[in-house]
Amino acid sequence: KNQVEQSPQSLIILEGKNCTLQCNYTVSPFSNLRWYKQDTGRGPVSLTIMTFSENTKSNGRYTATLDADTKQSSLHITASQLSDSASYICVVSQITGGFKTIFGAGTRLFVKA
Amino acid sequence: GAVVSQHPSRVICKSGTSVKIECRSLDFQATTMFWYRQFPKKSLMLMATSNEGSKATYEQGVEKDKFLINHASLTLSTLTVTSAHPEDSSFYICSASKLAGAYEQYFGPGTRLTVT
Numbered sequence: 001k002n003q004v005e006q007s008p009q010s011l012i013i014l015e016g017k018n019c020t021l022q023c024n025y026t027v028s029p030f031s032n033l034r035w036y037k038q039d040t041g042r043g044p045v046s047l048t049i050m051t052f053s054e055n056t057k058s059n060g061r062y063t064a065t066l067d068a069d070t071k072q073s074s075l076h077i078t079a080s081q082l083s084d085s086a087s088y089i090c091v092v093s094q095i096t097g098g099f100k101t102i103f104g105a106g107t108r109l110f111v112k113a
Numbered sequence: 114g115a116v117v118s119q120h121p122s123r124v125i126c127k128s129g130t131s132v133k134i135e136c137r138s139l140d141f142q143a144t145t146m147f148w149y150r151q152f153p154k155k156s157l158m159l160m161a162t163s164n165e166g167s168k169a170t171y172e173q174g175v176e177k178d179k180f181l182i183n184h185a186s187l188t189l190s191t192l193t194v195t196s197a198h199p200e201d202s203s204f205y206i207c208s209a210s211k212l213a214g215a216y217e218q219y220f221g222p223g224t225r226l227t228v229t
Contacts, residue, residue, distance in 0.1 A: 036220075043117075043206050043220035044157070089156060101218070105156045 002027045004092050004104035012110045017080055021107045023073040023090030031093040035064050035075045038087045038106070047075070047088075077109075085111045116140055117209050119221035126197055127229055134192045134224045136207030142187035143209035147218060148180070151204040163190055197228040 004025045013019050025033070032051045036044035048057045048064040050073070056065045061078045077084055090104040116139040126132050136146060145164050149157040161177075163169035163184035171177045179201075181193040190209075194201050204225055208218040 034217075041204070041223065041225065043119075043208075043222045045220070046217070049217060101159070103156045103159075108154070 002092075002094060002100075002102050004090055004102045006088075006090050006104040006107050008107060009105070010108040010110070012112060013080055015080060015082055015111055015113050018076065018078050019080060019109065021075045021077075021088050021090075021109070023075070023092075023104055025071050025073070025090070025092045025102070025104075027071075027092040027094045027102055029095050030068065030071075031095045033064075033066055033073050034091045034093075035062070035073075036089045036091060038089055040086070044089055080109075080111045082111050082113060085109060115211075115219040117143075117207065117219045117221040119205075119207055119224050121224060122222060123225045123227075125227045125229060128198055129196055131193055131195045132197055132226060134194075134205055134207075134226070136190045136192070136209070136221050138188045138209040138219070141209075141211055141219075143190075144187070144212055145210040146184055146190040147208045147210070148182060148190075148192050149206045149208070151206060151223075153204075157206060160192075194226065197226070199228045202226055202228045 007022045034049045035047040038044040047062050050066045063076045066073045087106040087108050089106045092102050094100045118137045120135045148160045151157050160175045161169040161171045163182050165184050165187050169182040184190040206223040208220045
């Protein structure tokens with residue numbers, strides 16, 4: 001069964017600290033993996049997108065890694081800011097004649113002053 | 114580039130009425146548009162996929178007569194919730210893709226629907 005599992009479910013960190021969010025997937029055949037940030041009451045905003053051959057991709061203070069062999073990805077946030085408080089969603093696309101997209105449940109991050 | 118807008122951002126309607134939500138790609142042509150529903154603290158649930166000029170493909174369990182989707186142009190898709198009931202209250206989000214399929218999706222800001 002194609003699944004995307006994220007951990008932790010929620011996380012509280014202090015402003016300025018770093019954190020890492022995890023995403024494990026069983027989607028096959030794999031096309032790409034994306035990380036989105038979703039503020040409460042808003043639509044998701046793309047942070048990174050990686051294909052099979054990419055191991056890491058950065059977007060400012062966000063760095064995503066991908067290990068296609070172990071089917072794991074992580075999103076590392078450096079020097080967190082209060083505005084980083086949001087849900088972070090891992091999305092994996094599968095090629096099945098067309099594209100099928102599987103969403104993770106998300107990690108809710110709370111950054112405290 | 115790649116901005117997607119939704120209108121309205123919030124709507125309150127009475128039970129039994131119909132509500133139309135618009136999704137527009139502002140600076141690109143969207144070959145494919147997607148409609149999602151999101152419950153509080155839950156992830157997005159895909160409702161349907163629509164390609165311009167053709168009928169939408171609905172996910173299992175989504176009533177096509179209840180949620181009418183029209184993708185009349187490459188920049189506009191509409192979702193109409195017909196005969197809305199309180200259980201239809203939710204956050205509805207659309208996304209658009211430049212290419213056929215879902216390689217890169219650009220999400221709209223969402224529409225909060227409350228049915229009283």
